[in-house]
Amino acid sequence: MNTAVQGGGAGMTLAVVRFTAGGTRFAAEARHVRFIHDIPFFSDGAGILRIESLLGPLASNPVRRRGLVVETATGETVVSVCEPVFLDTLDAKTIFPMPPLIAARLSLKGVRALAMDESGLILLVDLPLLSSRRAKDGQA
Amino acid sequence: MTAGRATLDEILTARHGKAGEVVNVNEPLIRLVIFSLDGDWFAFHGEQIREILADCHVFFLPGCPPSMEGVINVRGEIESVIRLRSVLRYSGEPETTSTRILIGQGRAMRSGLRVDRVEDVASVFASRMEVPPHNMPDHLATIVQGILSFGEHHVSVLDLDRLFDDYRAGLR
Numbered sequence: 001m002n003t004a005v006q007g008g009g010a011g012m013t014l015a016v017v018r019f020t021a022g023g024t025r026f027a028a029e030a031r032h033v034r035f036i037h038d039i040p041f042f043s044d045g046a047g048i049l050r051i052e053s054l055l056g057p058l059a060s061n062p063v064r065r066r067g068l069v070v071e072t073a074t075g076e077t078v079v080s081v082c083e084p085v086f087l088d089t090l091d092a093k094t095i096f097p098m099p100p101l102i103a104a105r106l107s108l109k110g111v112r113a114l115a116m117d118e119s120g121l122i123l124l125v126d127l128p129l130l131s132s133r134r135a136k137d138g139q140a
Numbered sequence: 141m142t143a144g145r146a147t148l149d150e151i152l153t154a155r156h157g158k159a160g161e162v163v164n165v166n167e168p169l170i171r172l173v174i175f176s177l178d179g180d181w182f183a184f185h186g187e188q189i190r191e192i193l194a195d196c197h198v199f200f201l202p203g204c205p206p207s208m209e210g211v212i213n214v215r216g217e218i219e220s221v222i223r224l225r226s227v228l229r230y231s232g233e234p235e236t237t238s239t240r241i242l243i244g245q246g247r248a249m250r251s252g253l254r255v256d257r258v259e260d261v262a263s264v265f266a267s268r269m270e271v272p273p274h275n276m277p278d279h280l281a282t283i284v285q286g287i288l289s290f291g292e293h294h295v296s297v298l299d300l301d302r303l304f305d306d307y308r309a310g311l312r
Contacts, residue, residue, distance in 0.1 A: 022202060024202050055203075056203060057202075057203055058202060058203070093216070096217070096218040099211065099218060099219060099220035099249075099250075099251065100220075100248070100249040100251075100308065101208070101220045101222065101249065101251050101304065101307055101308055102201065102204060102208065102211065102220045104307075104308040104309075104310070105204055105205055105208060105307070105308070105310065106201070106203050106204055107203040107204070108202065108203035111203075114201075114211065114218055116199070116211075116213055116218065120199055121199040121200075121201065121211065123201075
């Protein structure tokens with residue numbers, strides 16, 4: 001998926017894929033997502049990882065899901081996320097590093113930063129990291 | 141001072157109550173932000189409190205402990221907000237609508253701290269701070285730097301850096 005931080009210095013933006021999980025808004029860098037595709041309603045199918053199982057303690061809502069084909073160091077993984085799923089651009093000014101106390105105590109895995117737009121908070125996650133961790137866990 | 145004649149110094153000393161009490165104007169002052177939780181008074185050193193926020197929307201963040209209220213946007217900066225009631229083991233919700241968020245700046249990190257009520261911002265002589273009593277509960281003993289009397293209240297002065305370090309380490 002054609003992505004990246006666009007522009008330089010002031011006015012930089014980050015291309016992301018937005019999705020939800022457990023009623024919370026998330027985003028992942030679009031450069032790590034090769035495709036977004038439909039998956040069977042309420043079903044993950046074989047070899048598809050649920051985002052809730054990757055992140056940690058989040059309720060799994062019975063909502064329509066889509067599959068993100070994520071590039072990892074070892075290949076590709078399909079991660080099932082909840083609608084609405086769409087491409088978006090975040091202004092760099094709206095993206096913040098994790099406050100240290102939250103970084104230390106947050107039990108969700110793979111959250112790298114927070115973004116705040118006019119409608120609230122978005123958690124920026126590292127999908128390749130989450131997918132490869134899960135793959136390693138599976139091998140262990 | 142005997143009955144009859146007295147010096148002016150004797151008379152003034154007697155009227156001030158304590159003979160020989162002298163205010164040393166060179167004595168160091170400490171500035172405190174004094175707040176309360178369930179009627180108990182606490183303080184942080186004033187230089188560690190960047191600001192006091194009255195009304196601020198807190199965004200909930202899933203996956204945090206209950207003592208972590210969420211994050212706030214303070215003029216373009218994101219700050220965490222911890223509930224000091226939970227951290228200091230007060231149960232329930234505050235019986236007040238006057239809660240405030242103190243933005244605490246420690247040596248290595250910064251965070252908002254929700255308190256029931258800000259009572260005062262005051263400068264007091266450093267010598268008024270006394271060593272905390274030995275029978276203080278364990279969860280307070282490690283973070284209370286000292287105790288002082290302020291009006292009719294005993295104020296426990298808290299070590300913000302220790303509080304942050306303990307919280308980050310999951311000890312609170």
